[in-house]
Amino acid sequence: MTTAVDIAVIDYGMGNLHSIAKALRHIAPQRNVWVGDDPDIIKSASHVVYPGVGAIGDCMAEVRARGLDQVIVEVAQSKPLLGICVGMQGMMARSDENGGVDCLGLLPNRVQFFSDHFKLAKRLEDQQSVLKVPHMGWNQVEQTQPHPLWQGIDEGARFYFVHSYFVAASECPFTVGKSHYGIDITAMLAHDNIFAVQFHPEKSHHDGLQLLKNFVNWDGAS
Amino acid sequence: MGLAKRIIPCLDVDNGRVVKGVQFVDIRDAGNPVEVARRYDEQGADEITFLDITASHEARDTTVKTVEKIASEVFIPLTVGGGIRECQDIRRMLNAGADKVGINTAAIHNPDLVRQASDRFGSQCIVVAIDAKQVSRATDRQKARWEIFTHGGRKSTGIDAIEWATKMAAYGAGEILLTSMDQDGVKKGFDLGLTRAVTDAVNVPVIASGGVGNLQHLVDGVIEGHADAVLAASIFHFGEYSIGDAKKYMAQHGIEMRL
Numbered sequence: 006m007t008t009a010v011d012i013a014v015i016d017y018g019m020g021n022l023h024s025i026a027k028a029l030r031h032i033a034p035q036r037n038v039w040v041g042d043d044p045d046i047i048k049s050a051s052h053v054v055y056p057g058v059g060a061i062g063d064c065m066a067e068v069r070a071r072g073l074d075q076v077i078v079e080v081a082q083s084k085p086l087l088g089i090c091v092g093m094q095g096m097m098a099r100s101d102e103n104g105g106v107d108c109l110g111l112l113p114n115r116v117q118f119f120s121d122h123f124k125l126a127k128r129l130e131d132q133q134s135v136l137k138v139p140h141m142g143w144n145q146v147e148q149t150q151p152h153p154l155w156q157g158i159d160e161g162a163r164f165y166f167v168h169s170y171f172v173a174a175s176e177c178p179f180t181v182g183k184s185h186y187g188i189d190i191t192a193m194l195a196h197d198n199i200f201a202v203q204f205h206p207e208k209s210h211h212d213g214l215q216l217l218k219n220f221v222n223w224d225g226a227s
Numbered sequence: 228m229g230l231a232k233r234i235i236p237c238l239d240v241d242n243g244r245v246v247k248g249v250q251f252v253d254i255r256d257a258g259n260p261v262e263v264a265r266r267y268d269e270q271g272a273d274e275i276t277f278l279d280i281t282a283s284h285e286a287r288d289t290t291v292k293t294v295e296k297i298a299s300e301v302f303i304p305l306t307v308g309g310g311i312r313e314c315q316d317i318r319r320m321l322n323a324g325a326d327k328v329g330i331n332t333a334a335i336h337n338p339d340l341v342r343q344a345s346d347r348f349g350s351q352c353i354v355v356a357i358d359a360k361q362v363s364r365a366t367d368r369q370k371a372r373w374e375i376f377t378h379g380g381r382k383s384t385g386i387d388a389i390e391w392a393t394k395m396a397a398y399g400a401g402e403i404l405l406t407s408m409d410q411d412g413v414k415k416g417f418d419l420g421l422t423r424a425v426t427d428a429v430n431v432p433v434i435a436s437g438g439v440g441n442l443q444h445l446v447d448g449v450i451e452g453h454a455d456a457v458l459a460a461s462i463f464h465f466g467e468y469s470i471g472d473a474k475k476y477m478a479q480h481g482i483e484m485r486l
Contacts, residue, residue, distance in 0.1 A: 142273070
């Protein structure tokens with residue numbers, strides 16, 4: 006028989022979850038890390054990870070087709086939940102990607118496209134703010150609010166980002182860490198037991214692994 | 228303060244061993260890929276690129292196993308290229324633990340592959356690798372011209388490198404890996420004219436590759452070539468410099484780096 010699942014990584018069929026699973030197994034070898042889409046197992050886990058790769062339209066469609074939207078909303082009320090990249094974006098009310106997509110609405114924000122912002126910067130002749138899309142590589146994260154998940158991570162530490170859509174830090178009161186790429190973006194946010202990052206901790210070397218370690222040891226209280 | 232420029236060590240892997248040749252001949256053995264990747268990770272590499280130069284199918288299974296092993300120990304982005312012909316090959320490498328997949332020759336034969344792949348897997352994991360050679364120099368009357376070459380730089384396609392890079396970005400490539408076949412392995416520095424022309428023409432990040440012989444070449448690639456990332460192999464494989472040396476040197480020259 007299966008042993009109890011400690012950490013559930015939600016798989017909705019959108020690509021590579023091996024990286025996140027491998028990183029979690031690496032930092033928590035004594036915990037049972039499970040990857041899948043069974044609602045009962047997800048609800049039984051102590052910690053849940055909502056990852057995301059690819060376009061939000063397909064992601065949300067898959068999440069809904071598997072009935073996982075209800076599961077994530079339920080989990081978000083009761084236990085530590087970590088959203089990563091498109092997973093973080095999926096927690097918002099709406100995204101501008103794919104012509105506009107309704108998301109889970111756990112948080113009220115809108116996800117915007119860098120190019121739209123940069124076109125505006127170009128019109129304003131603020132060439133300094135016109136940058137390449139996707140935002141790809143190691144950017145610094147400024148810790149704007151204290152949080153238990155910052156433990157052991159230096160102010161201004163760099164994490165690996167790869168994304169074309171963002172949440173504006175100025176519009177998101179839950180931001181606990183921000184980065185600058187033409188505009189201040191929400192790199193890390195926290196709201197009760199919900200925690201989310203725009204970057205990829207599983208690809209961010211020591212600091213990324215430290216953040217994952219902090220998450221799996223977190224009880225969901227801020 | 229902002230996004231750092233990246234240093235990417237490249238592992239050319241043939242039949243389970245890291246090799247490095249000069250313009251694809253005179254191959255030297257540089258070790259076990261898992262050990263080499265682990266060493267670069269410890270030295271602070273920003274990413275690792277793994278290029279499978281094996282011809283045979285059997286050896287490709289070895290590659291998948293090697294990628295799996297690297298991905299379970301090294302927690303930085305891993306790009307795998309070489310022999311990617313269809314979406315199934317991409318799926319296989321992503322499942323093995325690659326974060327990005329490099330497409331080269333197959334994109335030339337079937338540009339739609341890039342479109343399909345970026346639709347299916349997302350642009351963020353599709354890197355189009357371009358091997359270019361200069362075919363005419365800049366004069367008072369005309370700009371320099373580079374063309375895409377295949378077969379390790381032996382066969383011209385007649386395709387203009389800058390037009391091709393622009394087209395690939397429009398088809399959904401999330402990044403361009405640009406190699407100068409004139410410079411590759413000769414350690415005299417990147418082709419800066421090519422690097423700058425392509426980098427300035429596309430709106431996706433460009434990795435400069437081919438020709439690094441010393442640390443100043445890396446600086447030149449970013450400052451003169453405008454590259455978003457620099458790739459090198461032999462200066463790191465044979466212990467001439469560590470990744471840390473390279474990052475420190477670049478930072479001293481005013482380039483934002485992850486130290």
